Amino acid sequence: MTNAILTGLMLxxxxxxxxxxxxxxxxxxxxxxxxxxxxxIAAAFASHWLFTGWAISPFVGLALVVPLAFxxxxxxxxxxxxxxxxxxxxxxxxxxxxxxxxFGLTFVIQGSMLALFGGAYYSYSFLAFPVQFVGETVAAxxxxxxxxxxxxxxxxxxxxxxxxxxxxxxxxxxxxxxxxLVAINVPQASALTFALGGALVAAAGVLVSTFLTFxxxxxxxxxxxxxxxxxxxxxxxxxxCLVAGLALGLSEALVxxxxxxxxxxxxxxxxxxxxxxxxxxxxxxxxxx
Amino acid sequence: MTARTAGLGALALAAFVLLAFVPRxxxxxxxxxxxxxxxxxxxxxAWGMFSGPTRYVSLATTAFFGVGAYTVAVLGEILPWxxxxxxxxxxxxxxxxxxxxxxxxxxxxYFVIFTFGLTELIRQLVVWFEVNKSRVLxxxxxxxxxxxxxxxxxxxxxxxxxxxGWLIARxxxxxxxxxxxxxxxxxxxxxxNTTFAKVALFTISATVMTLVGAIMAPRWTYIEPSxxxxxxxxxxVLIMALLGGAHRLxxxxxxxxxxxxxxxxxxxxxxxxxxxxxxxxxxLIVYMLPRGVAGLFEKLAAAPGGKTTQRVAA
Numbered sequence: 001m002t003n004a005i006l007t008g009l010m011l012x013x014x015x016x017x018x019x020x021x022x023x024x025x026x027x028x029x030x031x032x033x034x035x036x037x038x039x040x041i042a043a044a045f046a047s048h049w050l051f052t053g054w055a056i057s058p059f060v061g062l063a064l065v066v067p068l069a070f071x072x073x074x075x076x077x078x079x080x081x082x083x084x085x086x087x088x089x090x091x092x093x094x095x096x097x098x099x100x101x102x103f104g105l106t107f108v109i110q111g112s113m114l115a116l117f118g119g120a121y122y123s124y125s126f127l128a129f130p131v132q133f134v135g136e137t138v139a140a141x142x143x144x145x146x147x148x149x150x151x152x153x154x155x156x157x158x159x160x161x162x163x164x165x166x167x168x169x170x171x172x173x174x175x176x177x178x179x180x181l182v183a184i185n186v187p188q189a190s191a192l193t194f195a196l197g198g199a200l201v202a203a204a205g206v207l208v209s210t211f212l213t214f215x216x217x218x219x220x221x222x223x224x225x226x227x228x229x230x231x232x233x234x235x236x237x238x239x240x241c242l243v244a245g246l247a248l249g250l251s252e253a254l255v256x257x258x259x260x261x262x263x264x265x266x267x268x269x270x271x272x273x274x275x276x277x278x279x280x281x282x283x284x285x286x287x288x289x
Numbered sequence: 290m291t292a293r294t295a296g297l298g299a300l301a302l303a304a305f306v307l308l309a310f311v312p313r314x315x316x317x318x319x320x321x322x323x324x325x326x327x328x329x330x331x332x333x334x335a336w337g338m339f340s341g342p343t344r345y346v347s348l349a350t351t352a353f354f355g356v357g358a359y360t361v362a363v364l365g366e367i368l369p370w371x372x373x374x375x376x377x378x379x380x381x382x383x384x385x386x387x388x389x390x391x392x393x394x395x396x397x398x399y400f401v402i403f404t405f406g407l408t409e410l411i412r413q414l415v416v417w418f419e420v421n422k423s424r425v426l427x428x429x430x431x432x433x434x435x436x437x438x439x440x441x442x443x444x445x446x447x448x449x450x451x452x453x454g455w456l457i458a459r460x461x462x463x464x465x466x467x468x469x470x471x472x473x474x475x476x477x478x479x480x481x482n483t484t485f486a487k488v489a490l491f492t493i494s495a496t497v498m499t500l501v502g503a504i505m506a507p508r509w510t511y512i513e514p515s516x517x518x519x520x521x522x523x524x525x526v527l528i529m530a531l532l533g534g535a536h537r538l539x540x541x542x543x544x545x546x547x548x549x550x551x552x553x554x555x556x557x558x559x560x561x562x563x564x565x566x567x568x569x570x571x572x573l574i575v576y577m578l579p580r581g582v583a584g585l586f587e588k589l590a591a592a593p594g595g596k597t598t599q600r601v602a603a
Contacts, residue, residue: 099401
């Protein structure tokens with residue numbers, strides 16, 4: 001039982017980390033990014049390449065991959081998504097357009113990775129030794145990933161609540177039009193937040209690659225989980241992200257160890273629907289419409 | 290106007306009668322191509338029937354297609370063919386009603402997310418059931434259905450879909466959906482039961498997709514979940530409907546026909562980079578033709594001197 005809960009918490013921490021970037025991208029920049037998981041897998045491949053080809057530890061790899069992802073996502077927002085933002089007459093239209101554009105992007109990125117790496121599963125052995133943690137044996141790489149996840153989450157939370165830029169970002173999330181009235185450069189803030197979301201998912205990708213096998217086509221699953229967590233927790237809400245991520249991880253681990261590992265996705269969706277039927281705006285979301 | 294409608298109806302009827310003779314050509318390759326064309330035409334038109342007026346992007350075409358195909362794989366040899374089709378359609382309708390009732394009451398995004406995962410969810414459930422309960426993963430389909438039979442069934446379904454779409458567009462339901470697509474709040478204030486209208490149309494559209502899957506199933510002799518639930522179909526159908534223009538009943542055909550031919554060519558020539566090319570084509574359509582070919586025609590028809598007006602506007 002302790003083992004299942006511990007596994008669930010670690011899984012949940014990972015989901016929370018994966019979803020944090022998306023909640024920024026969707027909550028602030030209003031881009032429903034369906035190619036999100038592909039960026040995670042791309043970062044995982046980058047980390048794999050750095051580790052196996054250059055013997056660079058994933059923790060050092062983070063310092064290389066994350067800034068690169070930030071720049072790349074900034075460029076994607078500026079080049080690909082800004083035309084859609086300008087074109088859209090309202091928020092709903094932007095949502096539809098961004099869903100379509102990023103869905104197309106999914107296939108471009110996935111196809112490129114398939115062409116580069118093939119369809120095989122990849123993994124590498126990093127910190128793969130057991131350690132004792134609250135009386136249970138867990139893999140060191142998972143524990144390390146959880147530690148970094150907590151650090152990243154704390155840093156993000158503090159940045160959003162304690163700094164001027166973070167306050168501006170939260171203002172855009174609440175109301176982009178009103179934010180302009182108080183002299184916030186909304187397009188700039190949106191672009192930077194989107195890029196920050198991309199950087200976070202790259203960090204998640206590097207961390208995930210240390211303990212999970214992945215293939216060029218496994219991005220969709222991560223996109224799905226991130227979407228579920230974001231909507232369940234309430235769009236744009238960090239605390240909601242954490243709670244929903246943990247709930248998802250726990251339910252998955254419990255079902256996998258006590259019912260059947262083949263039913264985890266069904267549990268995800270059941271939980272998702274159950275939350276939405278009771279609270280349509282998510283656990284911590286405000287009803288907007 | 291009625292004379293024009295009658296004329297168009299006669300023309301459509303003549304086209305269908307003419308198309309019914311394709312299997313008589315005796316060329317297996319053309320027949321296979323014609324089946325692909327009809328398959329995607331029906332799927333894209335069915336997709337557009339719901340997603341066009343409501344603007345809710347459904348990514349679950351494969352889920353319904355797969356349910357249809359897999360129903361045939363399970364029941365094809367046990368029951369007579371019409372009954373199998375009926376059961377497949379019923380299953381698709383029930384699934385669509387459940388999905389619709391649980392997500393369409395909420396905002397459109399939840400619907401998109403749910404349909405995004407639906408294919409994977411159903412596939413996992415089918416695999417789980419096959420592994421744990423029935424203990425067969427992968428089934429052989431031996432039914433007495435020839436390629437020509439598949440073609441004729443699809444052609445009949447195409448005719449039915451267009452007739453149905455035309456009837457719905459003229460009915461109160463179709464009008465309600467257009468109002469919802471323009472502004473859902475206004476629709477609610479007009480006294481339209483928006484949830485009912487959306488769920489009803491989603492169910493109709495999904496039933497058609499399920500039937501396509503069921504009809505197509507005998508084409509494969511061996512079916513397993515990863516074949517029946519191939520997410521590429523959702524994507525291709527979405528591209529086709531968007532290229533054609535989903536806001537018109539006849540729009541998706543304009544995308545389905547050229548793109549089916551193009552995909553046929555591309556997947557044969559560039560099997561490794563097919564996905565990338567597909568993604569790029571899709572992006573081009575989203576950016577260049579947001580209202581599809583149908584929208585382009587409308588623009589040209591609305592302004593015969595389109596170039597001059599544009600210059601004035603600029």
